[in-house]
Amino acid sequence: xxxxxxxxxxxxxxxxxxxxxxxxxxxxxxxxxxxxxxxxxxxxxxxxxxxxxxxxxxxxxxxxxxxxxxxxxxxxxxxxxxxxxxxxxxxxxxxxxxxxxxxxxxxxxxxxxxxxxxxxxxxxxxxxxxxxxxxxxxxxxxxxxxxxxxxxxxxxxxxxxxxxxxxxxxxxxxxxxxxxxxxxxxxxxxxxxxxxxxxxxxxxxxxxxxxxxxxxxxxxxxxxxxxxxxxxxxxxxxxxxxxxxxxxxxxxxxxxxxxxxxxxxxxxxxxxxxxxxxxxxxxxxxxxxxxxxxxxxxxxxxxxxxxxxxxxxxxxxxxxxxxxxxxxxxxxxxxxx
Numbered sequence: 001x002x003x004x005x006x007x008x009x010x011x012x013x014x015x016x017x018x019x020x021x022x023x024x025x026x027x028x029x030x031x032x033x034x035x036x037x038x039x040x041x042x043x044x045x046x047x048x049x050x051x052x053x054x055x056x057x058x059x060x061x062x063x064x065x066x067x068x069x070x071x072x073x074x075x076x077x078x079x080x081x082x083x084x085x086x087x088x089x090x091x092x093x094x095x096x097x098x099x100x101x102x103x104x105x106x107x108x109x110x111x112x113x114x115x116x117x118x119x120x121x122x123x124x125x126x127x128x129x130x131x132x133x134x135x136x137x138x139x140x141x142x143x144x145x146x147x148x149x150x151x152x153x154x155x156x157x158x159x160x161x162x163x164x165x166x167x168x169x170x171x172x173x174x175x176x177x178x179x180x181x182x183x184x185x186x187x188x189x190x191x192x193x194x195x196x197x198x199x200x201x202x203x204x205x206x207x208x209x210x211x212x213x214x215x216x217x218x219x220x221x222x223x224x225x226x227x228x229x230x231x232x233x234x235x236x237x238x239x240x241x242x243x244x245x246x247x248x249x250x251x252x253x254x255x256x257x258x259x260x261x262x263x264x265x266x267x268x269x270x271x272x273x274x275x276x277x278x279x280x281x282x283x284x285x286x287x288x289x290x291x292x293x294x295x296x297x298x299x300x301x302x303x304x305x306x307x308x309x310x311x312x313x314x315x316x317x318x319x320x321x322x323x324x325x326x327x328x329x330x331x332x333x334x335x336x337x
Contacts, residue, residue: 168192
């Protein structure tokens with residue numbers, strides 16, 4: 001099988017042939033249909049994840065078909081169509097795991113970071129960490145739902161979205177941001193999008209946003225304060241902690257700032273608005289297996305999948321370079337024939 005391997009951080013992927021692996025106890029062998037090229041992949045390959053183990057096969061937005069099962073695996077069956085997310089394993093016995101919050105497990109392991117992922121024709125995955133793919137979802141278009149979709153959907157739920165909510169999405173032009181807008185609209189919320197320029201205004205409104213705020217000429221917090229008293233949720237999909245902090249004063253009382261995107265700068269928030277308005281800041285590291293299933297079910301019910309560009313595995317380096325340069329307008333998805 002053809003595999004893309006990162007030998008070390010800050011080195012281009014190399015493409016090698018390997019034998020198809022065999023699944024072990026509790027594992028399944030998945031013939032990969034598609035794997036999204038995620039910004040987290042770029043962070044890993046640029047050395048921003050110290051826990052990453054090199055050499056490494058990246059990729060965690062995976063869809064495919066179960067080709068074989070390991071010992072004692074009764075589900076999923078061979079032939080099942082499944083998706084795999086960034087959360088790939090946990091200890092299964094801690095308090096977080098037993099209540100279904102494996103994403104908080106102190107011993108969790110990440111697909112394409114702690115062990116080999118989906119930039120390959122076949123991937124070995126933990127059977128209880130894959131999710132059944134609804135038959136109405138295109139398995140290629142659905143690949144980014146396993147990370148960008150899951151992260152956006154779960155962030156809105158964790159922030160307490162309701163049909164009466166006003167939701168502001170920072171960075172609404174990327175895959176995570178556009179999915180957040182579409183999920184929020186489908187949940188009945190009113191949506192505003194915050195971008196740096198007016199370039200994304202038309203696209204935001206086409207997704208269902210009622211407002212667009214361009215930070216190049218408008219303070220985002222001031223703009224949100226004029227929106228019936230502020231946003232109930234500000235979801236930061238941009239890779240900028242400063243962008244999230246700038247919008248925080250635009251929250252209504254009892255509002256929530258949720259970080260899906262961020263950088264290495266610390267989050268600094270004004271104390272009086274935080275305390276006196278009972279506002280809060282929330283981090284959202286993707287989700288657990290039950291969250292992935294809910295994301296896929298909601299996406300299927302509402303026909304929500306991202307726009308994408310299909311590429312071959314050997315095109316992955318070029319896609320990552322364009323991503324690093326900010327030149328990708330759609331999610332690149334590696335497909336396997």
